[in-house]
Amino acid sequence: MPAQSFRSLAAGISRSPTTGIGANVGIWLLLYLACNLALTLHNKYLLNDFPYPWLLTALHALFAALGSWICAWQGVFEPAPLNHPTTPLLALFSVLYSANIAASNASLQLVSIATHQVIRAATPLFVIGFAWIGQFRFNAPRWESHRVANAETPAKQRAGCLGITSAKMKSLTPVILGVVFATYGDYSYTRAGLALTLLGTALAALKTMLASRVVQARTQTPYTPHGRTSNPVSPRPIYSGQIHARRSSIKRAVDQGYLSVDAPSGSNSLPVSAPPLHPLDVLLRLSPLACVQCLTMAFLTGETSRWLVDMKSTSPKWHALALNGAMAFLLNYVSFVTSRRAGPLSMTVAANVKQVLTILLALMVFNTSTPSATHLVGISLTLGGGLWYGYLEVKEKSEATAKELDEKALV
Numbered sequence: 001m002p003a004q005s006f007r008s009l010a011a012g013i014s015r016s017p018t019t020g021i022g023a024n025v026g027i028w029l030l031l032y033l034a035c036n037l038a039l040t041l042h043n044k045y046l047l048n049d050f051p052y053p054w055l056l057t058a059l060h061a062l063f064a065a066l067g068s069w070i071c072a073w074q075g076v077f078e079p080a081p082l083n084h085p086t087t088p089l090l091a092l093f094s095v096l097y098s099a100n101i102a103a104s105n106a107s108l109q110l111v112s113i114a115t116h117q118v119i120r121a122a123t124p125l126f127v128i129g130f131a132w133i134g135q136f137r138f139n140a141p142r143w144e145s146h147r148v149a150n151a152e153t154p155a156k157q158r159a160g161c162l163g164i165t166s167a168k169m170k171s172l173t174p175v176i177l178g179v180v181f182a183t184y185g186d187y188s189y190t191r192a193g194l195a196l197t198l199l200g201t202a203l204a205a206l207k208t209m210l211a212s213r214v215v216q217a218r219t220q221t222p223y224t225p226h227g228r229t230s231n232p233v234s235p236r237p238i239y240s241g242q243i244h245a246r247r248s249s250i251k252r253a254v255d256q257g258y259l260s261v262d263a264p265s266g267s268n269s270l271p272v273s274a275p276p277l278h279p280l281d282v283l284l285r286l287s288p289l290a291c292v293q294c295l296t297m298a299f300l301t302g303e304t305s306r307w308l309v310d311m312k313s314t315s316p317k318w319h320a321l322a323l324n325g326a327m328a329f330l331l332n333y334v335s336f337v338t339s340r341r342a343g344p345l346s347m348t349v350a351a352n353v354k355q356v357l358t359i360l361l362a363l364m365v366f367n368t369s370t371p372s373a374t375h376l377v378g379i380s381l382t383l384g385g386g387l388w389y390g391y392l393e394v395k396e397k398s399e400a401t402a403k404e405l406d407e408k409a410l411v
Contacts, residue, residue: 001285002362025341026394032338035331036354039324040360046324052307056324057101062293063325064332068284077278087285089214094289096207102297103200110193116184117355119197121179124172124348126205131344162193164345167392175352175384181378182356198350205348211336212344214282278338287332346393353386 043056072079097284104285108116189197298304300397 003172004185008162012243024394025338025346025397026390028338028341029336029346029390029393032331032347033326033354033357034332037357038362039327039331040354040358042324042327042360044277045318046317049314050321052298052303053101053105054294055307057299058291058294058323059296059321060328060332061287063329065331066293067285067326068280068331070283071280077280079281079284082277086214089210090282090286091289093207093210093214094286094293095208096203097286097290098293098297100200101294103203107193107196107200111189111197112185114183115187115189116197117183117292118187119194119201119350120204121183121355122353123201123208124176124345125206126202126208127344127348130202130205130209131164134303136203143206160296165392168345168389171385171389172349173187173391174381175349175389176385178378178380178382178385179352179355181374182382184372184374184378191402196258205344208339208344212339212347214336235350242404279333279340282336283329283332324378341397342393346389349386349389350381356382 047053047056071077104116295304335347338350340351359375360379
């Protein structure tokens, strides 16, 4: 595909907030589910001949870095300056990324697979819990000052910082219970293994929430690209029409971008949006850090030395490794875009649906065993709950988009 066509495709996907594939959260959730499922099955196939999970994860990060660098080189996106205020946030995300893998691998040695999958299925509950803690821990004074003003706010808008409605909460029940039934088996564990599994689930929830924060939120740090200094001027009177126009432009910048920042606002000042950070730019900054961390863990756990010894007797399947890395790069990009469109809770629900689909496809592809009635009921529950949740998510996003278009039409 020519570079110009590739740039046009990327721009059309990532910059259309109200029309086309860029606006359809359902399509992005399906893309994320398909890419995640394909990579999981390919990992299962590859790990039989390449039993080095840390090295495989480092390969994923390496291909993400190479892919994003090639896209920048071809002009698909323009990398932001290195002094972008989200850089520390990306460093924290890379640490959570590696810590989540470490906790998961360590807990699998101390608990059964069924126990591990059941606890991991509760990740949506951890996301809700952390969101609730964050909302009341950091927004308590603000909430108290606006309690009377918010008394007439619709329940849908007061559902919390994740926008969780009661219907969504109900749809989570079959999603989680379905995984419990689908993975029913030997629930054996040790205390240390149970603690590590819970820690890994908490880290997975935090990682998902931080990923959504990376591609959605605006920090309050002033941003000066390329070292330029701001020229302070005396504040001018701001009229209501100017305020509305400025807010509309900021809203468009946030919708079309992925990361932006606001300058500190005074009594008469308005937020100033920084250049948005493209999801490929996020990968360009994040992937090298994650690759170095995973290579360090591979060295400390002895994977590197074992791989070097095995290379002398068997030749690695380089084409399969290259395909796996390319699939990981595609999944990483789709994951960040989907996280921005759908939010962290939707990502964890999609992960649960992927889990039962993996079980179902593994039974058909690898012919492991015949599923019992309990397993089939669990798969049906999770798939049904996932469809229910997806319907609610798409419906709410469509209503929000229609309301936004109506408000713009009235201006």
